[in-house]
Amino acid sequence: MKQSHNKNHAALAEDFIKDDDHVNWHDGALWYIREKRDIASKQIPEWEALRETASKIKDNVISNLHEYLLQFEANLKKNGIKVYWAADAGEHNAIVYSILREKGIKEMVKSKSMLTEECNLNEYLEERGIEVINSDLGEYIQQIDNEPPSHIVLPCIHKRKEEIGELFHEHLGTEKGLCDPTLLTRVARKHLRNIFLSRRAALTGVNFAVAETGEYVVCTNEGNADMGAHLSEVQIASMGLEKLIPKKMHLAIFLRLLARSATGQPITIYSSHYKKPREGQEMHLILVDAGRTRQLGRPEFRDSLKCIKCGACMNTCPVYRKSGGLSYHNTISGPIGAILAPNLDMKKHADLPYASTLCGSCSNVCPVKINIHEQLYAWRQVIAKEGYAGNAKALSMKAMAWTLSSPGNFAKAGKAGRWFLSNLPFVVNNKFNPWYKQREMPDGSQDSFSEWYNKNNENGKKK
Amino acid sequence: MTVGLFIPCYVNQFYPRAAIATLQLLQKLRVDIVYPPKQTCCGQPMANAGFENLTAGCNELFIDNFSRFDYIVAPSASCVLHVKDHLHSEKNEEQAGMIRKKIFELVEFLTDILKVDKLDAVFPHKVGIHHSCHGLRGLHLAQMSELNAPPFSKPQYLLSMVKGLEQVTLDRPDECCGFGGSFCIAEEAVSVKMGKDRVTDHSKNGAEYITSSDLSCLMHLEGILHRNKSSVKVVHIAEILNATI
Numbered sequence: 001m002k003q004s005h006n007k008n009h010a011a012l013a014e015d016f017i018k019d020d021d022h023v024n025w026h027d028g029a030l031w032y033i034r035e036k037r038d039i040a041s042k043q044i045p046e047w048e049a050l051r052e053t054a055s056k057i058k059d060n061v062i063s064n065l066h067e068y069l070l071q072f073e074a075n076l077k078k079n080g081i082k083v084y085w086a087a088d089a090g091e092h093n094a095i096v097y098s099i100l101r102e103k104g105i106k107e108m109v110k111s112k113s114m115l116t117e118e119c120n121l122n123e124y125l126e127e128r129g130i131e132v133i134n135s136d137l138g139e140y141i142q143q144i145d146n147e148p149p150s151h152i153v154l155p156c157i158h159k160r161k162e163e164i165g166e167l168f169h170e171h172l173g174t175e176k177g178l179c180d181p182t183l184l185t186r187v188a189r190k191h192l193r194n195i196f197l198s199r200r201a202a203l204t205g206v207n208f209a210v211a212e213t214g215e216y217v218v219c220t221n222e223g224n225a226d227m228g229a230h231l232s233e234v235q236i237a238s239m240g241l242e243k244l245i246p247k248k249m250h251l252a253i254f255l256r257l258l259a260r261s262a263t264g265q266p267i268t269i270y271s272s273h274y275k276k277p278r279e280g281q282e283m284h285l286i287l288v289d290a291g292r293t294r295q296l297g298r299p300e301f302r303d304s305l306k307c308i309k310c311g312a313c314m315n316t317c318p319v320y321r322k323s324g325g326l327s328y329h330n331t332i333s334g335p336i337g338a339i340l341a342p343n344l345d346m347k348k349h350a351d352l353p354y355a356s357t358l359c360g361s362c363s364n365v366c367p368v369k370i371n372i373h374e375q376l377y378a379w380r381q382v383i384a385k386e387g388y389a390g391n392a393k394a395l396s397m398k399a400m401a402w403t404l405s406s407p408g409n410f411a412k413a414g415k416a417g418r419w420f421l422s423n424l425p426f427v428v429n430n431k432f433n434p435w436y437k438q439r440e441m442p443d444g445s446q447d448s449f450s451e452w453y454n455k456n457n458e459n460g461k462k463k
Numbered sequence: 464m465t466v467g468l469f470i471p472c473y474v475n476q477f478y479p480r481a482a483i484a485t486l487q488l489l490q491k492l493r494v495d496i497v498y499p500p501k502q503t504c505c506g507q508p509m510a511n512a513g514f515e516n517l518t519a520g521c522n523e524l525f526i527d528n529f530s531r532f533d534y535i536v537a538p539s540a541s542c543v544l545h546v547k548d549h550l551h552s553e554k555n556e557e558q559a560g561m562i563r564k565k566i567f568e569l570v571e572f573l574t575d576i577l578k579v580d581k582l583d584a585v586f587p588h589k590v591g592i593h594h595s596c597h598g599l600r601g602l603h604l605a606q607m608s609e610l611n612a613p614p615f616s617k618p619q620y621l622l623s624m625v626k627g628l629e630q631v632t633l634d635r636p637d638e639c640c641g642f643g644g645s646f647c648i649a650e651e652a653v654s655v656k657m658g659k660d661r662v663t664d665h666s667k668n669g670a671e672y673i674t675s676s677d678l679s680c681l682m683h684l685e686g687i688l689h690r691n692k693s694s695v696k697v698v699h700i701a702e703i704l705n706a707t708i
Contacts, residue, residue: 009650010649010650010651010652010653013650013652013653014651014652014653017652017653017656023656027660031635038608038609041611042611044611045611047611048610048611048612316609318638318639318641318657319641319650319653319657322653322656322657322660323653353513354513354645354646354649354650355650355653356643356646357596357639357641357642357643357644357646357654357657358511358596358643359596359600359639359643360596360600360601361596361600361607361609361637361639363600364600364607364609364610365609377511380511380512380513381513381514381515381516382513383513384512384513384514384516385513385516389512389513389514393512393645394514397508397509397512397514397517398517400508400509401506401509401514401517401518401520401521402520403503404472404503404504404506404508404509404520404521405503405519405520405521405523405524406503406520406524407500407501407502407503407524410503434647434648434649434651435647435648435651435686437651437655438651438655438687438690439655439658439683439686439687439689439690440685440686440689440690441686442473442477442478442682442685442686443477444476444477446479447479448475448476448479449470449474449475449479449482449483450470450475450498450500452479452483453486453498453500454500457498
């Protein structure tokens with residue numbers, strides 16, 4: 001898979017920003033979705049109460065996860081669904097493989113599941129001779145381009161229709177230059193229809209798992225989860241431990257919030273409930289930890305597990321809109337990705353909590369009220385303490401702290417901005433200074449306020 | 464009522480006219496205001512970079528300088544929010560807690576404490592308001608566009624009292640400018656792109672001036688405006704509220 005190794009968010013974002021027209025289009029497309037979300041949420045007077053309720057329900061879930069998981073497992077079994085527990089990506093992938101191998105299945109269709117992206121399931125199965133086709137159109141496009149999704153709801157939002165036309169020409173034999181979205185979608189539909197009809201196994205993700213009933217709900221707009229599930233003899237669902245809700249009635253809260261937050265729709269076109277295998281069908285459900293219980297043990301970050309993967313924080317984030325999801329070099333990108341990723345690999349993802357201005361818009365759109373921007377700030381403290389913020393930064397921060405901690409040191413540092421000019425990074429006037437590359441310096445030539453004050457006031461009184 | 468004036472380090476150095484305007488405006492409104500001379504910085508540059516553990520010195524100094532006042536006022540939403548959220552002290556947590564409650568950004572001090580309902584200011588120009596994120600989402604100086612809640616705007620309310628001033632309507636009234644402290648250096652490309660887009664929103668909607676209660680945002684936007692030789696200028700809201708002909 002195409003991946004940019006060794007470059008941090010800032011460097012990948014800089015590459016993305018080079019094409020100004022493309023960035024403006026990307027920013028505009030996502031802002032349009034943010035505006036649709038605003039309109040949809042403002043049509044519901046009780047919107048803020050819904051968010052608060054959803055947040056509280058998830059509080060309850062993550063505080064009582066143990067009990068809910070056992071209840072869910074018992075109900076799944078009662079319904080005839082086989083249950084598996086996976087501690088990490090490796091275990092998860094091995095379970096899927098063993099299910100398929102037992103049935104002699106060599107081809108599988110998969111609807112959208114960020115968890116299986118996180119586990120690199122496709123690569124794992126392909127190495128073992130099993131072909132996987134992603135049936136969500138956006139994910140399918142990313143798959144034929146050999147690129148990970150850039151957004152959890154809109155996997156190929158960073159691609160323009162012309163690029164997609166080119167990919168279809170190459171992989172599906174469409175006419176060169178064809179980029180009409182409707183025509184391209186028809187071609188994909190026909191192609192995927194054949195896949196659905198011929199695949200014996202279908203894997204889906206899980207949006208909500210109901211502990212009380214042992215059923216799970218998958219939300220799609222394309223109906224692709226149903227197409228796969230209804231035509232398969234083996235149906236597999238992969239879910240993170242945190243996807244539980246206590247009762248079926250709680251869906252009334254979450255289904256109202258999910259699509260409005262994600263795309264501004266009142267609800268997804270399909271909210272498919274899966275509960276029991278059909279006659280002759282097998283259903284398997286894999287509960288995956290993969291770092292979630294570790295995050296649960298971090299008091300400052302446990303609320304990140306409330307996430308229902310709507311993507312609203314990405315659409316509203318100005319940094320995301322201008323840098324693209326792939327610049328986050330993690331399966332889950334954007335603000336939520338930046339608070340989840342350091343839990344998985346702190347060193348590798350040490351740059352992500354810094355890929356934010358801490359503007360706070362993410363926390364305001366979050367349907368389960370995760371304090372995302374406060375967690376970004378908190379991760380920075382952890383990363384600096386663990387020594388992953390970089391030695392140069394640590395040294396300059398120590399010097400800055402020493403000077404600013406004492407009026408004597410501050411005064412000795414010199415008048416008229418001499419200290420600022422050599423210590424605050426944005427005022428060093430040379431081409432190696434990132435501030436100066438595209439911005440002029442502030443004017444430090446005049447008397448400072450304190451100098452003016454000393455000249456114009458005596459003992460705090462005006463002359 | 465005695466009020467301590469907190470002038471953040473970079474404002475002291477680069478934007479003395481905003482600090483002077485703040486002082487003069489409060490004096491005009493008959494506030495007994497004192498500027499403690501030994502002040503430096505709130506500690507935010509270190510804390511936002513992840514080095515909150517290095518801010519103890521700044522915190523103690525801040526407490527020494529400001530604990531004696533009834534209120535503390537600063538012309539910078541960002542620094543005020545930092546103090547409100549993160550000022551702590553091992554030696555004197557009680558004083559730290561009191562300071563966290565009695566520090567105010569200038570605009571909210573005028574609207575919420577002084578309850579100003581008229582001003583003698585004159586500023587005959589088209590002005591766009593740039594909401595700093597810390598002012599907006601941290602201090603709630605205005606309603607946030609993400610929420611389903613009734614609109615209000617403290618800076619708009621104050622600017623509506625200024626003679627001759629025409630407020631400009633923006634396409635994205637509360638989008639971040641991309642300054643973000645060390646973000647402006649570490650993520651230079653994104654930071655500048657965000658700043659350019661904010662500047663364009665103001666200029667295409669006819670603003671002659673961009674104003675804000677945060678100079679850090681304005682310093683960043685001014686750097687971009689100057690580099691591009693734009694005629695649009697930045698001005699701190701205190702300078703407008705203190706302006707006469």
